[in-house]
Amino acid sequence: MSENDNLQDADGKKEVESIETTPTPKTTENVEIVSDSEPSEKTEEHPEKITGKTEVVADTKSATNQASEEVSNTAAKVETENNDSDANTVTEAEAEISAATQTPKDDLVDEIEASNAEDAEDESNAERHEVEEKDYHAMSMQELATELNRLLKHHKIQTISKNVNEIKSEFNAKFSELLDEKKEEFVEEGGNEIDFYYTNDTKKLFNALYKDYKQSIGAYYKEREQNLKSNLDNRLQIIEDIKGLLSVEENMGTTYKTFKELQDKWRNAGPIPRDKYNNAWNTYHHHVERFYDFLHLNNDLRDMDFKHNYDQKLKIIERAEELAQDENTNRSFRELQVLHKLWKEELGPVGKEHREAIWERFSNATKAIHDKRQAYYADMDKAHEKNLERKEEIIAKIVNIANDQANSHSAWQKKIKEIEALRDAFFKAGKVPIKVNEATWTKFKEAVRTFNRGKNKFYKELKKDQYDNLKKKKELIQIAEDHKDSEDFKKVTPMMKKIQNDWKKIGHVPRRDSDKIWKQFKKACNHYFDRMHAERKAQDRHLYDAFDKKVKLLEALKTLELSDDPKANIETLKSRISEWKEIGHVPQNKRYIDGKFYKAIDDAFDKLKMDKSKLEMIKFDSKLENLANPDDTRLLDNEYNFIKKRMSEIKSDINQLENNLQFFSNVKSDNPLVKDVHKNIANHKKELDTWKKKLSKVRGMYS
Incomplete structure (x- = not known):
């Protein structure tokens, strides 16, 4: 069935003028092309592709000008042919032109046309693809706020909706997790849940930036809605003007020039609402075809027009076949959308003998790109499944750490670092399948929350112990301050040394009090011992x-x-x-x-x-x-014991050497080895005599 079967002429059952002239109000949501999920390469990287597109349009306009000149020269002949032709000729021409614009439909073409209709609502849509899409899931809240600020400063507001919505979703998820942690801490510290409130500078900054975005995008869509309505009215009027040419009684050359001017006005009429796009274009093509039928162009002129359209469509097909070989599937699909738009909006019919063949060839290239794109998304799904496995492993590790309860500050600090590393790994693991995204995020948050509960419980108990320690240390400070000016050094000094040892045995106190009470205790102790040392120094001046x-x-x-x-x-x-x-x-x-x-x-x-x-x-x-010290003989005792031990060692060495001589019973006394042993024995005996004299002197010291 032809796209135009529902559009009949004035003699038919349906009225073409039924197109609505009031555009449907647009919300600010869902305005981006949804067919692309990956960051796009800038068009400037592929100038040869743009050249191909422009060439098609330029050739179309060139053929239009040429046709205009030929019509002017043959206006009279056309008029004569109009008078001589019969109704069957008109019917045949109408059928041929209508069939030439006919486009076989399938799901992929529907998707492309729907996307082109969306693009038709905003002529700046190509700029959307220049916005780099980053892994927002792996960014921190501060990084997300910075990225939002960058987008607002360096991109047109209508091109960043998809990015902004993803950034907002990730920021809210991360802030929600932080909010849960802070709320648990607040409640565990004795606060009432009703009174809980928390924000931070990053949240305030993000809210301010998002407010700027909402205001700017709202103003943009309000202005665009007015423009879309105005452009639609202009296009409907152009259709009415083309319809009116069928009843104009003037030179055909002049009428044809007027027709071409209306076509130029149509091409430059600007964007219209997406829901009116296909209906408006089909209505326009229908009346363009009726004008051609009414005009009864001669066969040469029509064949020239068909040939031009055929050549340009071949170029489009060749470009589509090149795109089918491109590894960048998203880029290929985006350009394929442009090619379909050129096929539909810029070019007319071709000869009947070529219509089915060129459409089939174009459809095959389109299908090849589509299949490649589907394979790409299938691979992406596999990658998402691997990401899911990785995130499940990370969650399992967090659960294991949460279940392994530590009982010391250092152990908990180590676990906190491990959890932070796992959290970073989770955010950097990439996207997971959409169907399990929320469930995976919930499991992750619950695992982290369980860990935080255990951590908070430990530190809550630790804080209680620290307050008990603080109380004990304040009691020691009171003792030190009460006795720091005491004159009874003999009695107070042991007590001051004892409280110093007790201080060391008491555990940690809250950090905010630690330095303060230590300085207070140290000051009191130093005051006492400085006085004591000064007193003793005065007494021991000699x-x-x-x-x-x-x-x-x-x-x-x-x-x-x-x-x-x-x-x-x-x-x-x-x-x-x-x-x-x-x-x-x-x-x-x-x-x-x-x-x-x-x-x-x-x-x-x-x-x-x-x-x-x-x-x-x-x-x-x-x-x-x-x-010598009559009051303390410990040094003398040590020396006595050392001499006795040394004498015993020397005697043992002498016995060993004398035993060794027995092995030389058959050796002459002047043998070098024997002489060396005798010499060592003599030296040891001489040394033993010296140590005996030392021992005798030590004994004398006792008396």
Whole structure:
């Protein structure tokens, strides 16, 4: 059935003038072409494709001008032919032209025409495809607000509706999740659910940006609705003017020129409401065909017109066949829509012998693109299924972490980081099938919410413990402040040291109080101990004076230059030792200086050139003087035990060496190995004698 079968002439049963002139009011929703779901490449990347389209239009206009000139030259002949022709000729021409505009229908063509009707409502529709579509699901709330701001600044308002709606949906979902978390925390902290309110700067920014978008898009559609109505009225008037040409009694050349002018006005009349698009175009084509029938163009002129249309449609077919090889299915389909629009709106009929063949060829190319596009969406569905599997795995991991209850702050912090990483992975995992999108999102939110409940419960209990700890530490602060000015150092000092140890054993307190109470406690303790140290320093002034003298004596010993006379040097070093002992005791915390002094004395003795055993005993005598303390024999006891142990080790070594000699019973005494063993035994015995003398001196120190 022809597209125009429902449009009959004035003698028929239906009236073409029944087209409504008032456009249906448009809402601001669902104004984008829904056939494209992926970001599109800009047209500038493929200039050769645009060239093909323009060439078709340009050739069409060229043929129109040529036809106009030929009609002007043959107007008289046409008039004569009109007078001679019979009714059968008119009927045949009408049937041929009507069939030439006929378009076989299937689901794909319906989809293309519906999309073109939508595009016809907005001539800037091509710009929609220049808006880059990003993975909004993987963006944070701040990133979504930034992206919305970018779209508002850099794109026409009518081209971003689809993007804005997706951004809004993702932002609301993420903010809803955050809102649930904050609400749970509020209630768990003792708040009333009725009193809960939460917002943040990102939410305020997004609301302001979305309000700007709604105002701008509303103003745009209000203005466009008026333009669409005006353009529809103009197009209906053009149809009426073409109908009126059939009753004009003037030169056919003039009438034909008027007809071509009306066609140009039609092409430039601007967009009209989408629901009026197909009806208006079919009505227009119907009356254009009636005009051609009325005109009775001669066969040469009609054949020339048919040939031009045939050539241009072949170009469209060739371009469609090229598109069928393009891997970018969405881009191919968008251009295919343009080709169908050119086929329908710019070109007329072709010769009867070519009509079925070229339409079949065009349909095959169209079907190839459609099949490829369906395969692309099938692959996309598979990818979405894989994304679903990945998200299910992530949700399962979150559930496992939520069920594994930790009992320490560090463990919960580790789990929080793991959950954050899983949340990011979930958002970056890509889209899932639409039918399970809401259910998957709900499962994810519930898993995260379960984790947050466990986390909040732990920290709520931890906070209770922290407040108990805060109370305990404030009690210690009170004790420290009550005794910081005490003069009874003997009694208070042990107590102050005890509360310092108790402080360390008490656990964490709320963070906002931690620094404050620590500074308060530290100040009170420092005040007491500074007073105590000052008091003791005053009492032990003579000890500090002794320390200062020993420091000077130690520095002098380090720079002491010894003579070549060992005995004189020994006397010098002994005198330094006697001088050191005469200075007396130093403060307890300064006694390390004695060790430094005797280390320096040992180093000085090592520089003397004398028998090592004698030197060893001289050094030991100076060491014993340092160990002598009638009130504390621990150092002397340690030295006694060390000497006994060392003597036992030497005796063991001597026994081992003597046992080894038994293996050399058949070896001469001058054998190098035997001589070496005897030498080692002699050295060990000599060393043992030295240690025996040291032991004797230590015993003498006890008496």
